[in-house]
Amino acid sequence: MTLLILGLVLFLGTHSVRIVADPWRTRQFARLGELKWKLAYSALSAAGLVLIVYGYGQARLDPLLLWQTPVWMRHVAALFTLPAFVLLVAAYLPGTHMKARIGHPMLAGVKLWALAHLLANNTLADLLLFGSFLVWAIIDFIVSRRRDRAEHRRRPEAALRNDAAAAAIGLLAWFTVVRYLHAPLFGVAPFG
Structure with missing residues (x-):
């Protein structure tokens, strides 16, 4: 269950940056540039998704x-x-x-x-x-x-x-x- 929770925090947290910290997101986007921002965002989202899938699969076993x-x-x-x-x-x-x-x-x-x-x-x-x-x-x-x-x-x-x-x-x-x-x-x- 821990991996599922960690995956949800990572995936939904990444997707919530604009909700809770839009000014910070805007500054980071300007500082890093579009490509680096999107690569970092995508990598964190993908890692979260992998953890969600694996963690949910493990939780379904018991x-x-x-x-x-x-x-x-x-x-x-x-x-x-x-x-x-x-x-x-x-x-x-x-x-x-x-x-x-x-x-x-x-x-x-x-x-x-x-x-x-x-x-x-x-x-x-x-x-x-x-x-x-x-x-x-x-x-x-x-x-x-x-x-x-x-x-x-x-x-x-x-x-x-x-x-x-x-x-x-x-x-x-x-x-x-x-x-x-x-x-x-x-x-x-x-x-x-």
């Missing part, structure tokens, strides 16, 4: 159950993750109404993904992993929206075809993960 979860909740969780995938795609596809309206669809998608997994899973490791991501995404979403308003940030024009593309790509990615990847990677077939 799980501490916190509550009983009905089997059908897996289906509910799988359905919750569908819009999470669409929102994730919309975050990186320019000109979607989703991005214009929500502002930060990736964070909204992370919130849905984490909530879905909290509903379907019932161990201490699950609570730490998905609960941490949910809390982080909520806080980052609120801070990011406030920053957007303070900077009077305007969203670019959106086109319905871009939303349709985000939905189609998100649906395809979701189907691929749920049908072919989730069971071999995580040992759980969401609709199996």
Whole structure:
């Protein structure tokens, strides 16, 4: 469990610098330059992610159950993750109404993904992993929206075809993960 916690602190801590220390981040970015900053940020994030994956895997070997979860909740969780995938795609596809309206669809998608997994899973490791991501995404979403308003940030024009593309790509990615990847990677077939 220690490695999972260390990984979460490292990964989410790195991703929280702009939330808690934006002026420091700006100074470091200027001092190091874009390339060095991004390399350091990426290396710390990758190390955190490796620790999360390894630590979560280790914690699953001796799980501490916190509550009983009905089997059908897996289906509910799988359905919750569908819009999470669409929102994730919309975050990186320019000109979607989703991005214009929500502002930060990736964070909204992370919130849905984490909530879905909290509903379907019932161990201490699950609570730490998905609960941490949910809390982080909520806080980052609120801070990011406030920053957007303070900077009077305007969203670019959106086109319905871009939303349709985000939905189609998100649906395809979701189907691929749920049908072919989730069971071999995580040992759980969401609709199996």
